[in-house]
Amino acid sequence: xxxxxxxxxxxxPTLSSPxxxxxxEVLDRETFFDLYELADAQGLPYxxxxxAAGEVELFLVFESVDAFxxxxxDAVSLEFKTYRQxxxxxxxxxxxxxxxxxxxxxxxxxxxxxxxxxxxxxDQPHIRLHYxxxxxxxxxxxxxxxxxxxxxxxxxAREMVRALYEGKDTEAPGDExxxxxEAKTIPAICLPVEVLQETGxxxxxxYATLLREHGxxxxxxxxxxxxxxxxxxxRRHSHSExxxxxxxxxxxxxxxxxxxxxxxxxxxxxEELSQPEDEANPFSRFFAMLAAYREKAEAxxxxxxxxxxxxxxxxxxxxxxxxxxxxxxxxxxxxxxYPQAGNPYQEGS
Numbered sequence: 001x002x003x004x005x006x007x008x009x010x011x012x013p014t015l016s017s018p019x020x021x022x023x024x025e026v027l028d029r030e031t032f033f034d035l036y037e038l039a040d041a042q043g044l045p046y047x048x049x050x051x052a053a054g055e056v057e058l059f060l061v062f063e064s065v066d067a068f069x070x071x072x073x074d075a076v077s078l079e080f081k082t083y084r085q086x087x088x089x090x091x092x093x094x095x096x097x098x099x100x101x102x103x104x105x106x107x108x109x110x111x112x113x114x115x116x117x118x119x120x121x122x123d124q125p126h127i128r129l130h131y132x133x134x135x136x137x138x139x140x141x142x143x144x145x146x147x148x149x150x151x152x153x154x155x156x157a158r159e160m161v162r163a164l165y166e167g168k169d170t171e172a173p174g175d176e177x178x179x180x181x182e183a184k185t186i187p188a189i190c191l192p193v194e195v196l197q198e199t200g201x202x203x204x205x206x207y208a209t210l211l212r213e214h215g216x217x218x219x220x221x222x223x224x225x226x227x228x229x230x231x232x233x234x235r236r237h238s239h240s241e242x243x244x245x246x247x248x249x250x251x252x253x254x255x256x257x258x259x260x261x262x263x264x265x266x267x268x269x270x271e272e273l274s275q276p277e278d279e280a281n282p283f284s285r286f287f288a289m290l291a292a293y294r295e296k297a298e299a300x301x302x303x304x305x306x307x308x309x310x311x312x313x314x315x316x317x318x319x320x321x322x323x324x325x326x327x328x329x330x331x332x333x334x335x336x337x338y339p340q341a342g343n344p345y346q347e348g349s
Contacts, residue, residue, distance in 0.1 A: 005165060006119055007112035011054040018130045018141040026138045035059070039134045046091060046103040048117060056121040058091060058129045058147075060103065065133045068142050076129065077236045077243065078147050080157040085110050087118050087160055091129065092236045109164035118161050122154050150240035152314070188308050188320035189329055195248060196308070196333055200263030202299035203287040207258035210292045226286050227260065227310065233282035235315055242269050246313045248320075252306025252344075257294070260287065261301045302334045305344025 016031045029036050038044050039061050046060050058078075062068040081088040083106075091103040107114040121127055126146035133140040149157075210219040227249060237243050250261040262283055270280040287293050301308070307330070311318040331345035 005115075005162075007116045009050065009113055009116040011050050011052055013052050015049075015052045017051045017053075017057060018132075018144060022141040023143070024141065026140050027132075029139075032139065035132070036139055039132065039139055040137070046105065048089070048105050048107075048121075050113075050117055050120070054120065055124060056117050056127060058089075058105070058127060059132060060091060060093075060129065061132045061134050061139075062142075063133070064135055065140065065142060068131055068133060076145070076147070078127065078149065080153070080160055082160050082164060085164055087157070087164060089118075089121070109161055115161065115165065119158075122149070122157055122161075148240050150244050152244065153240065183310075183317040183319050185319040185321060186311075187326065188322050189326045191248070191308060191311065191320070193333065195263075196330065197302065197337065198248070198263035199265075199298065199300045200247075200250075200261050201265040201267070201283070201296055202259045202261045202304070203283065203296050204294045205258045205260070205287075205290065205292045206256065206294055207253060207292070208256040210258070213291075222290070223258075223260070226290060230282040230286045231310065231312060231317060233286075234312065235317070239269075244314045245269055246311075248308050248312075249310040250301040250304075250306035250308050252301065252304040254304060259299065259304055259306060261299055261304065261306055263301060265298065300337075302330065302337055303341070305334075 012034075015034055018027070018032075027035065034049065038047050038049070038059075044061070046058075048056055048058050051057050060068075077092050079090045079092060079102075081090060081104075086106040086108055089105040089107065091105065093103070107118040109115045109118065126148050128144055129147055130144045131142040133142055205223070207219075210222070213219075214222060231249075234242060234245070245266065247266060248263050250259075250263065252259045252261065260283075266281065266283075284296065287296075307322050307326075308320050309322075311320055327345055331343055334341075334343050334345055
């Protein structure tokens with residue numbers, strides 16, 4: 001990159017940053033004068049700044065500690081978009097996974113300081129996000145967590161900055177600046193055979209109880225709403241390896257049980273996180289909250305006679321259409337893998 005593209009900015013050595021020593025504490029007004037200026041005088045609920053070490057830090061300011069707890073229950077992540085001459089770094093929080101909140105930080109790439117901050121943020125091994133509460137003139141440091149970006153996310157954001165710098169047209173409708181990307185619909189038969197043959201984790205529900213208590217339409221709505229919640233938490237997870245994963249959701253019935261199967265099982269994604277697996281894995285957590293939930297177990301969707309309904313690939317969500325050709329393909333795959341078993345995809349088998 002040329003020096004013109006990457007400007008030289010000298011950090012302000014007088015700035016202080018929240019640290020482990022300030023967790024849960026009210027920040028001193030003189031020591032953290034710039035944070036008080038941004039939160040108080042300018043009334044900014046979210047902002048970015050370059051600290052004394054030359055690192056970009058992000059801040060979310062809540063009206064109270066309780067408001068912080070309500071709005072950051074599930075996951076916080078960072079997504080980059082472009083709008084006119086700005087790079088938008090959208091901080092996503094999931095107080096309600098079906099209606100995620102997006103806080104867009106705008107970096108005007110035509111301005112040297114903003115361009116420097118955007119590029120510096122992408123160069124950092126992680127980006128610190130500080131949660132603050134501003135009550136009665138006092139700023140409290142609630143919590144700090146790192147946000148990690150994958151190599152693909154960093155490279156894509158760099159290309160956005162370069163395109164904006166070179167003046168390429170990036171204008172989009174204003175009301176679409178911060179919205180969840182809509183799911184696309186594709187034929188399920190487009191999935192590779194190896195994907196259709198994957199095994200995974202089945203979440204088992206007492207379907208008879210669901211139907212008796214809610215009726216077919218309401219039961220379906222409840223289950224699919226829960227699936228959608230889990231998918232959005234995956235999409236906005238603070239760990240990039242979770243956001244970048246790929247998996248398929250299947251649905252099948254056997255006797256009076258309904259199976260929602262996730263292939264592959266994804267346990268490996270959550271093993272190293274600080275929470276227990278059942279808490280860190282949104283499928284385990286959300287499904288277990290339903291009264292009709294019974295258990296989870298390793299399973300093969302083909303063996304169950306299940307059909308794929310949703311596909312997730314690195315943040316992209318696809319609804320899967322099932323037709324006669326898809327059913328024929330699944331029947332052939334079942335015959336290949338389980339030649340001695342009855343074929344659930346064939347009538348009368």
